[in-house]
Amino acid sequence: MPKKLAPKQxxxxxxxxxxxxxxSHYVLGTLSTLVHNRAEQxxxxxxxxxxxxxxxxxxFIALDRQTTELAPKESTWQAITAQVDNLTTTEANNNLxxxxxxxxxxxxxxxxxxxVALIKPWFTLASSRFxxxxxxxxxxxxxxxxxxxxxxxxxxDSLSYIAVLxxxxxxxxxxxxxxxxxxxxxxxxxxxxDISAAEDLELWVVSKTDQQARSLGIIPRNVAILxxxxxxxxxxxxxxxxxxxxxxxxxxxxxxxxxxxIIVARGLCIRLKEWQKNA
Amino acid sequence: xxxxxxxxILSSTDGKxxxxxxxxxxxxxxxxxxxxxxxxxxxHCGKGDKVAFxxxxxxxxxxxxxxxYRITRNRDSANEVLQEAFIKIWENSSHYQVDKSEPFTWLxxxxxxxxYDRLRYDKRRHQADMIEFHEDDIQALNFxxxxxxxxxxxxxxxxxxxxxxxxxxxxxxxxxYLYGYSRADIAAYLKSPVNTIKSWIRRGLGKLQLCLKx
Numbered sequence: 296m297p298k299k300l301a302p303k304q305x306x307x308x309x310x311x312x313x314x315x316x317x318x319s320h321y322v323l324g325t326l327s328t329l330v331h332n333r334a335e336q337x338x339x340x341x342x343x344x345x346x347x348x349x350x351x352x353x354x355f356i357a358l359d360r361q362t363t364e365l366a367p368k369e370s371t372w373q374a375i376t377a378q379v380d381n382l383t384t385t386e387a388n389n390n391l392x393x394x395x396x397x398x399x400x401x402x403x404x405x406x407x408x409x410x411v412a413l414i415k416p417w418f419t420l421a422s423s424r425f426x427x428x429x430x431x432x433x434x435x436x437x438x439x440x441x442x443x444x445x446x447x448x449x450x451x452d453s454l455s456y457i458a459v460l461x462x463x464x465x466x467x468x469x470x471x472x473x474x475x476x477x478x479x480x481x482x483x484x485x486x487x488x489d490i491s492a493a494e495d496l497e498l499w500v501v502s503k504t505d506q507q508a509r510s511l512g513i514i515p516r517n518v519a520i521l522x523x524x525x526x527x528x529x530x531x532x533x534x535x536x537x538x539x540x541x542x543x544x545x546x547x548x549x550x551x552x553x554x555x556x557i558i559v560a561r562g563l564c565i566r567l568k569e570w571q572k573n574a
Numbered sequence: 575x576x577x578x579x580x581x582x583i584l585s586s587t588d589g590k591x592x593x594x595x596x597x598x599x600x601x602x603x604x605x606x607x608x609x610x611x612x613x614x615x616x617x618h619c620g621k622g623d624k625v626a627f628x629x630x631x632x633x634x635x636x637x638x639x640x641x642x643y644r645i646t647r648n649r650d651s652a653n654e655v656l657q658e659a660f661i662k663i664w665e666n667s668s669h670y671q672v673d674k675s676e677p678f679t680w681l682x683x684x685x686x687x688x689x690y691d692r693l694r695y696d697k698r699r700h701q702a703d704m705i706e707f708h709e710d711d712i713q714a715l716n717f718x719x720x721x722x723x724x725x726x727x728x729x730x731x732x733x734x735x736x737x738x739x740x741x742x743x744x745x746x747x748x749x750x751y752l753y754g755y756s757r758a759d760i761a762a763y764l765k766s767p768v769n770t771i772k773s774w775i776r777r778g779l780g781k782l783q784l785c786l787k788x
Contacts, residue, residue, distance in 0.1 A: 319779045322683075323750045324690040325757055331687070349675045352683050354786055355751055357732040359682045364636040365643045371653045372631060375660045379624070382665070505768060 309341065317551055318347035322355060329510070330552035337550055453567075458539045460562035462488070468560040469514075471498070471539050478530045482514065482521040488559040490543055497544045499554050500529075500564075503537040508554045514541065536564040612677035620668030627664060634678070635660075638685045645689035645754045646696070655692050659685040693754045735785035743778030746771055 320326050321334045338345040455475035461467050470483040482498070490496060499508040509532055515521065525533065542549075543557040615633070618626030635656060642652035642659070662684055670680055736744045742764070749755040749763070757775070761768045 315783075316776075319783075320775075323747065323775070323779075324686065324754055325750050325775065328691060328694060331690075345674070349679075352679050353676065354732060354782075356676070356679045356682060358748075358752060359637075359641050359686070360678075362637070362640045362644050365640040365649075365652065367635050367639040367656050368649075368653050371639075371657050372628075372635075374657050375631070375664075376624075378657075378661050379627070379664050382661070383622070507768070 309343070313551065314341070314344050314347055318344060319351050320551075321348055322351035327552050329548070330550065333547055333550050336547065456533055456536070456564050456566055458536075458562040458564045460539055460541060460560035462560050469541060469562075471562070473525070473530075473533050478525045478527075480511065480523045480525050480529075480533070482523070484514065484519055484521065487516070488541075488543070493546050494543050495546050495548055496541050496559070497548050497554065499540045499542065500532045500536045501538045501540060502532065502535050504535055506537070508540065510548065510552065510554075511539075513544075513548050533564070538563050608678070609676055612681075613672055616667050616670045616677055616680075619664060620670065627667075630663070631660060634681055637678075638681060641682055641685050642689045642692075644752060645686065646692055647753075648696075651692055651696065652689070655685060655688045659688050662688075690754045694756075731786060735782050738785055739778050739781055740774075743774045743781070746774045747778050747782070750775065 317326075317334050317337070321331060326334060334344070334348075338348060453475060454472055456471075456473040458471045459467050460469040460471065466486065468484075468486050468488065470485065472481050472483075473479065474481070488496065496514040498511040498514055500511055501508050511525075511529060511532070512523065539562055540554060540558050541560040542554040543559055544555055549555060611633070612630070615626045615630040619630060638659065639652055639656045642655040643649065646652050646655060659681075663681060666684075670677070675683075736748070739747075746760050746764070749760050750757070755763070757768055757771045761771045764771065
């Protein structure tokens with residue numbers, strides 16, 4: 296297992312080179328939508344990143360100023376005003392609602408707070424039980440589906456790829472399997488590596504063709520099994536995969552769309568039909 | 575007939591005379607006037623002034639629509655991008671900060687990122703006809719990056735620096751910024767590996783940054 300790292304070692308976007316990378320690619324438009332959105336969140340808490348983004352935007356604005364003008368359609372302004380009027384009305388209604396809440400007597404507010412304090416522990420317990428119950432149901436359903444598909448000779452949604460992701464001590468941490476027909480990725484989380492509240496685990500697929508790692512998303516906390524519907528693009532990544540890796544990233548995932556150096560588990564992707572053929 | 579440029583002479587503190595081309599000074603005046611007008615309009619929009627919002631639209635929409643069209647290459651998509659962008663401008667105008675960004679830069683950025691998103695959504699980046707359509711643009715772009723360096727106004731700095739980059743570096747950067755090409759699209763177009771494109775862009779941006787600083 297990798298050593299537990301202090302959160303500050305993971306805040307890569309505070310390093311000038313990383314900040315420059317994110318800022319320049321953000322402005323150039325070469326970040327994926329996911330990473331672009333993360334950068335927008337990071338801007339709110341990292342003024343240095345915001346400043347560099349502004350700097351790059353200002354540097355490139357000359358290109359936008361040189362762009363030929365194009366008169367918009369008349370209907371565009373009409374659509375904008377209609378939407379703005381709608382927004383203004385909604386806002387006004389919301390303000391009225393908020394004013395009504397503020398006008399509630401302090402006594403009533405206090406009583407409500409007491410009630411929340413009373414039910415909160417029960418709600419938390421119920422949530423945790425609910426998560427476990429849902430996990431068990433999902434495991435049962437998936438096991439049933441797998442058994443059913445085996446009984447039918449594997450013709451329906453058969454297991455197509457599997458990867459056992461192990462840590463540096465060769466202990467299995469995750470088992471990732473994909474089902475060809477439904478293009479579903481199922482991850483069994485055997486052991487969750489220790490991460491702080493400021494970190495997330497992110498799953499990556501390493502391409503056979505260009506050896507680049509591309510994200511398959513964040514692995515949520517407190518789940519034993521995760522079933523994820525893959526998009527057509529993600530399915531293509533799986534078909535071209537050499538290996539899967541799980542890394543520790545800053546909360547919300549890698550800010551630059553590339554995995555960190557902290558790889559907690561790695562496993563080769565095995566295509567089952569080939570494996571069965573060779574066996 | 576030879577056109578002559580009149581110049582303005584400015585005196586500096588050390589007694590030496592500096593010259594500033596008249597066109598350049600005129601551009602600066604217009605630019606500053608535009609900045610103050612747009613700041614004023616954005617401030618009013620932030621307070622919910624719809625008249626100011628309309629004036630802001632009238633003043634900037636053709637330019638912003640041009641930017642959206644440059645990226646989406648579709649009039650309908652460009653108009654939809656413009657519409658979404660102006661809603662965002664209305665909602666966020668109270669957050670605009672004068673000290674952080676020039677108003678037109680702020681407005682153009684909103685439109686540009688929306689247009690990139692739209693392009694990804696439409697998945698039009700991968701269409702062969704679009705690549706062909708851009709062929710002329712990119713040739714023109716190389717020509718322009720040489721020509722624009724001679725323009726007599728503040729925009730020359732960027733063009734000058736772009737012209738100093740290796741052609742592949744400036745081409746990759748401009749394809750991404752101007753037309754929203756992804757690195758994979760640029761790789762396919764220039765028939766080079768994605769990693770090479772990443773490297774061209776990284777090095778190009780590094781050189782650009784140094785050049786602009788100087």
